[in-house]
Amino acid sequence: MTAVDREFDVIVWGATGFTGRLVAEYLLEQYGTGRELRWAMAGRNREKLEGVRGGLGPGAVGIPLITADSHNPESLRSMVERTSVICSTVGPFARHGSELVAACAASGTDYCDITGEVQWVRKMIDAHEDTARKTGARIVHCCGFDSIPSDLGTLFTHRQMQSLHGGPCESIKFRVRRMKGTFSGGTVASLLNALDEAREDRDARRTMGNPYGLNPEGEQQGPDGPDQRKPAWDPDVNSWTAPFVMAAINTRVVRRSNALCGYPYGKTFRYEEAVMTGRGPGGWARAVSMTAALGGFLVAASIGPARTLLNKLFLPQPGEGPDADARERGFFDIVLVGKRGADSIVTRVRADRDPGYGATSRMLGESAVCLAKDNLDTAGGSWTPASCMGDKLIRRLETSAGMSFELQENR
Incomplete structure (x- = not known):
């Protein structure tokens, strides 16, 4: 399955958390639902996801909801195969993020997050670089105020x-x-x-x-x-x-x-x-x-x-x-x-x-949209925001964020 065949452009993972809700709120304000950007919210608990969607107002009624578990590889694989990009806010990433990166790398699904955990990023590079290169998955950590x-x-x-x-x-x-x-x-x-x-x-x-x-x-x-x-x-x-x-x-x-x-x-x-x-x-x-x-x-x-x-x-x-x-x-x-x-x-x-919430949620949201929608000359592998998205992300952040x-x- 290629990215263009997938059901969604972006799935916001961790949408019931504080930053995840802000990312969803931003995407709704900026891109709406049922338009050019096909996106969904995902988390562990369906009831909480419905609560977040309800809190976003009547315009959010059409946002699809997906449930999965950070430590259930099969549920993660099922989720990531439905989308071009996973936008993750679930931390600490060293505790809750490793299985998701593995699923994205194996499935050829692009991935971005807001981690600031140097030791975990190193582990993810070492564990999944070769697989991501083979499948075409672009793994981009540190897409918030750091860094x-x-x-x-x-x-x-x-x-x-x-x-x-x-x-x-x-x-x-x-x-x-x-x-x-x-x-x-x-x-x-x-x-x-x-x-x-x-x-x-x-x-x-x-x-x-x-x-x-x-x-x-x-x-x-x-x-x-x-x-x-x-x-x-x-x-x-x-x-x-x-x-x-x-x-x-x-x-x-x-x-x-x-x-x-x-x-x-x-x-x-x-x-x-x-x-x-x-x-x-x-x-x-x-x-x-x-x-x-x-x-x-x-x-x-x-x-x-x-x-x-x-x-x-x-x-x-x-x-x-x-x-x-x-x-x-x-x-x-x-x-x-x-x-x-x-x-x-x-x-x-x-x-x-503010850097920790308002600005970070916008930076992460635009990083996900950039991966999904912009024509990036970047192959699969473990990248940084500048090396993967560079000037195109700068333009998005200035225009929209x-x-x-x-x-x-x-x-």
Whole structure:
């Protein structure tokens, strides 16, 4: 069966979860039902799926519903063979996502998700790359806030540098300028699970500690070292900076994109991420405070009783999230500083929804539609957003998803 013979273009897997509901809501608003995009919602519980569909309003009555189980391979195979693309929101992915990726790879079904779990992505690449190449399945992880702004922002910055100065950037600094919103409960659960795996599994620990841990075998080395771990002054943005928690996945995705595309950025390309905290004593104090808070969280999350207290009092749980007003008031504003010799440029990536929920659901939804509907010159295999969808996804995000990619300065 070919993709054009399949019943659906996209199935949203995990539609009863918080982010899954948002993806379904976005697809309904943007593409409706019974029109060009043929899509369905799927989950484990039919009654809950019907509740989600009912909550989307009268326009959702025609959305087909599908039931399957994350740990029942036969039910997953039956589901994925009905669609061109599976759009997955069910995490932590290391616990609940492996059988689904296996089913997609075996069935030649394209797949995208919002994982930020480096160790799991590595396992999926190693386990299913050969099968996906044979069947034509395009497996694309990290299609949310981790790591689309980083991956597509880097691609966009390189395009600008080549156009203006005749070659790629030699280095790029990704800086979170401003951001309002919260990380999703699923992201937190995935981070906690990754900490557990790193403590118990030497291979997972090695992958997470290697700046090039997602690169193809034999290409896991380069000039970049560990991610930023302490406050630092950055003269390129005239600001103090603090470590960015999502650099652990984003930087590795960007480096994998470079490798998969044949090193268009160059084999000596350098890339790093951090959060801007401002100038002067206040900026320094904020950088120190953020660094201490992140370090304290990682330590506490690694200790059983402390983690229990964190979970009970402070951390969002999977399936929980902010209301519509809070999501709409959220945003992110990111700058990327690209350098090539004496030349430098500054680009900007922005979105008009909170990063963890509103913007992520739109990025994932458009990634799924891009895989289903755009003429992508990409064969089967394990890809990244930039290496698989690139400029076509950028155009979709700018046209439909409230994101912008723009050149800010040519220095």
